[in-house]
Amino acid sequence: QVQLQESGPGPVKPSETLSLTCTVSGGSISSGSYYWGWIRQPPGKGLEWIGTIYYTGSTYYNPSLKSRVTISVDTPKSQFSLKLSSVTAADTAIYYCARDGGGYCSTTSCYTDYSGMDVWGQGTTVTVSS
Amino acid sequence: EIVLTQSPGTLSLSPGERATLSCRASQSVSSSYLAWYQQKPGQAPRLIIYAASSRATGVPDRFSGSGSGTDFTLTITRLEPEDFAVYYCQRYGSSPRHTFGQGTKLEV
Numbered sequence: 001q002v003q004l005q006e007s008g009p010g011p012v013k014p015s016e017t018l019s020l021t022c023t024v025s026g027g028s029i030s031s032g033s034y035y036w037g038w039i040r041q042p043p044g045k046g047l048e049w050i051g052t053i054y055y056t057g058s059t060y061y062n063p064s065l066k067s068r069v070t071i072s073v074d075t076p077k078s079q080f081s082l083k084l085s086s087v088t089a090a091d092t093a094i095y096y097c098a099r100d101g102g103g104y105c106s107t108t109s110c111y112t113d114y115s116g117m118d119v120w121g122q123g124t125t126v127t128v129s130s
Numbered sequence: 131e132i133v134l135t136q137s138p139g140t141l142s143l144s145p146g147e148r149a150t151l152s153c154r155a156s157q158s159v160s161s162s163y164l165a166w167y168q169q170k171p172g173q174a175p176r177l178i179i180y181a182a183s184s185r186a187t188g189v190p191d192r193f194s195g196s197g198s199g200t201d202f203t204l205t206i207t208r209l210e211p212e213d214f215a216v217y218y219c220q221r222y223g224s225s226p227r228h229t230f231g232q233g234t235k236l237e238v
Contacts (some may be wrong), residue, residue: 046218046230109224114180118187
């Protein structure tokens with residue numbers, strides 16, 4: 001059974017870069033059947049998709065965060081990572097990684113069925129504060 | 131960019147009653163690309179419905195999804211105490227790849 005676990009250094013100061021890693025266990029990150037994503041949730045608010053990566057390194061980013069986000073994958077370690085630069089207090093949130101049951105999408109269309117984000121990590125709280 | 135609007139914001143019901151949650155899209159969405167999630171306090175979201183009407187693994191059959199175009203519905207028949215939570219709809223597609231609704235809180 002696939003499990004995801006987020007990890008990161010904890011508090012981040014304003015203007016610094018937030019770095020998180022998601023470790024996939026119980027299955028292969030390179031299976032090809034899934035993409036892998038990051039989602040966040042500010043305190044008391046709803047869910048916001050940050051970005052998604054395929055094991056080949058192909059990425060999709062939320063346009064509102066694209067200029068500050070980098071997602072990468074390390075297939076030998078079965079990990080994918082999030083970097084968010086120039087953070088402010090507005091980036092304080094619970095950060096989740098999840099398995100993304102979609103496929104390839106161009107700028108206009110997606111081409112496979114979608115089975116949802118069916119496996120989630122427990123989430124890690126990141127606080128941006130000086 | 132497609133916006134998902136969920137209603138009501140809060141739904142107050144009792145165990146045993148029927149819950150109907152709405153998700154309206156600002157543009158037509160393929161029903162193959164609409165999902166619903168349940169989130170309880172302190173927990174990660176849980177996939178409930180994908181492709182608008184397909185139940186995820188292990189989800190009780192009192193949960194059902196329906197809809198097409200711009201209007202989608204999550205129905206929970208015979209509410210159980212463990213069903214009280216926040217529910218989010220989500221659209222998968224292109225540019226951006228994922229969009230979430232703002233959530234409906236189902237409370238006792």
